[in-house]
Amino acid sequence: MISTRRTLLAALAAVGTLVPLTACGGGSGSSDSSDGAPSGTYTFWDPYPQLDASSAWGKLVTSCGTKAGVKLKRTPYDTTDLGNKALLAAQQGNAPDVMLVDNPVVSTLVEAGILNKTGDLGLDTKSIQKNIIGAGTIDGDAYGVPIGANTLALYYNKKVLSAAHVDPASVKDWDSLTAALQKVKAAGKKGITFSAINTEEGSFQFLPWFWGAGGDLTQLDSAKGVAALTLWQQWVDKGYAPKDVLQNTQTTAWQEFATGDYAFGENGTWQLGNADKAGFDYGIINIPGQKGGSAPVPTGGEFVTVPVQEDTARYDVSKKIVTCLTSDENLLPTDTTLMYVAPTSAVQAEQVKQNPKLKPWVDAVAAARGRTSGGLGTKYPTISQPMWTAVQAALSGSKSPQDALAAAQSSAQKG
Structure with missing residues (x-):
């Protein structure tokens, strides 16, 4: 028990680099049935507080509980809270039965020993795109089922x-993108807006440029990483990007683009609905690599996971709930509502058939990388925070890109 507690505390510290530490709260894994039979109340946590019980998502959650023969009590949390609440709930022995978590958090929860392998539960993931499920795969084993993916x-x-x-x-x-920004500025308009805020959103938005230069997250201060940060710094210094990118979230960056004054806005699949409401004609291109081609982009999106329970008899119902939430039949309306690209080719094809504007996003997701992939796992948070700190330092002018990333690399190694 002591070693488990230590592991959970270490995991809390790791997640704390991604999100602020918060107090525990929410549901429990208790059942109305004293023998753990498939009846009573099961608990489900998700990161969609903006979607209430009357939303399509809320209704789907309720119906999946009904189909499994139980009442499914849903508790939504903000994404920034969910990972820590999950760890604290596990420490206290009241983890939810089923939980939807942001993909970088999966490896942290696995290291803490609180998630079941999908294979042990008998959940089938063969049809899921490898790079999408890769974000929730550790040492060859998947620990959840993705409901979809988004990217930039x-x-x-x-x-x-x-x-x-x-x-x-x-x-x-x-070079051609920078030349375009120069022409736009000369024509009296604004160039490009993005998020460089000192949170995971800043790292998420910087990664395509970092990876597009050939950067490796285990060596932040390589010449390739420095080239990417120098690009952003020069854009800000020359007025091609606004100085407020340092405070921009992805939402406020979108709001800037939606004014109609900017040529480009780096943003995600989830803004498609807003793009249609912006009042001007828009297009979408993949983020270019330094020397050409499409830059690798990070996958976003959540995994449906089953936390470890003392009463293992509960897993049969939990499996039914996960299967319902991630069935092709339900993925299509869910991913359409959430503006996600589905994790299976069959549903992707149906999405594009319904909305051809999703085609470039399907292509982008196909070439995307999980932030914790490549064996990084729980090391990613200890790299991401120094990276976004370096971006802040370089764009604010307090350090050169080289010095900022050298400091980041030193910090990441200590982490």
């Missing part, structure tokens, strides 16, 4: 580019 690309304003005599098809690498 560049939205562009057709009118702004046209006025600056920029063909979006000409943007193929960093």
